[in-house]
Amino acid sequence: MDWKKLIEILKGHKVYIQTHNYPDPDAMGSALGLQVFLKHHGVESLLCYDGKIEKLSTKRMLDIFDFKIYNIDDIEDMTESDYIVTVDAQKFNANVTDFIGDEVACIDHHPTFIPCDYLYKDVRFVGACSTLIAEYFKESNTPMDSNTATALLYGLRIDTNNLTRGVTPLDIDMFSYLYEYADADKLAAMNNSTMELKDLQAYGAAIQNIKVYDNIGFAEIPFDCPDGLIAMVSDFILALDVVEFAVVYATRDDGLKFSVRSELSEWNAGQIVAEALDGIGTGGGHVTMAGGFVPSENIEKLGHLYDDEIERRFVAACREGNK
Ligand SMILES: [Mn+2]
Secondary structure, three states: OOOHHHHHHOOOOEEEEEEOOOHHHHHHHHHHHHHHHHOOOOOOEEEEEEEOOOHHHHHHHHHHHOOOEHHHOOOOOOOOOOOOEEEEOOOOOOOOOOOOOEEEEEEEOOOOOOOOOOOEEEEEEOOOHHHHHHHHHHHHHHOOOOOHHHHHHHHHHHHHHOOOOOOOHHHHHHHHHOOOOOOOOHHHHHHOOOOOOHHHHHHHHHHHEEEOOOEEEEEOOOOOOOOHHHHHHHHHHHHOOOOOEEEEEEEEEEEEEEEEOOEEEOOOOHHHHHHHOOOOEEEEOOOOOOEEEEEHHHHHHHHHOOHHHHHHHHHHHHHHHHO
16 A cells, blocks of 8 residues: 555546445445545545445435435546546456546455556455555544544445454454544444335345255345345345355346355355356355346246256355365
């Protein structure tokens, strides 16, 4: 990390901070945090994303932390010479739309699938991108305000599932650093009423459809639902004591959307989903959490009983990973 270099590169340019599509709390917290950091060092920026802000928790972040992030459809004046910093996201990733601006910098905690030549790159495997942004404040002695600290802390907590998933010593350090400044009332407000009726319907469908083979749990949500919700249901299935690897997928008009979770270090969720969907779709992600997609035109390739074929593919890929 070289915060001075980042400021130097961005100074004097029109800067956008772009999250991955359908931003989650870590992406939103990171984007807000970086915006506040840059502003302190004389760089104004706008936050942007593609897709939707669809989950109740992310919508509430906008109110509680009082900031703006623009959908790309509402930005009409971005040009090729504008600078983009991607946070919690990397250019060329499947979940990051390539905007017209120039992706000059990247701060992320995900693995790189297709390398990109940035002027500034800070990709480190920690539990949350919010952790990395918090470190920019700490390293540079930039004043941390309570609102920003709380948003970053919330992102850190959600991405690490309350410090239980993919946590590194830096996450713990930044957690305690942010905690000093955080606003307990705002955190409590984020924790209250986080479930909508449609969330409950997705859980209900998944519970009805759950199948467990040894330690692998499968559940289909037979209707469209947001990425974040599929991920929550996947975490929920993983919480079953017998399940150590969870595969949840929702049926959408345009295909099947997967969320995969692993508790076993030898079963790399990202690799397994990529292998299981090889030839019919795409997949990838972290060791513990990953996602995938099968476009509708390929579902028929899976045969009439596509759920059987999906289960067969995942079980085979898990066994392969166990060798
Ligand atoms: Mn993240």
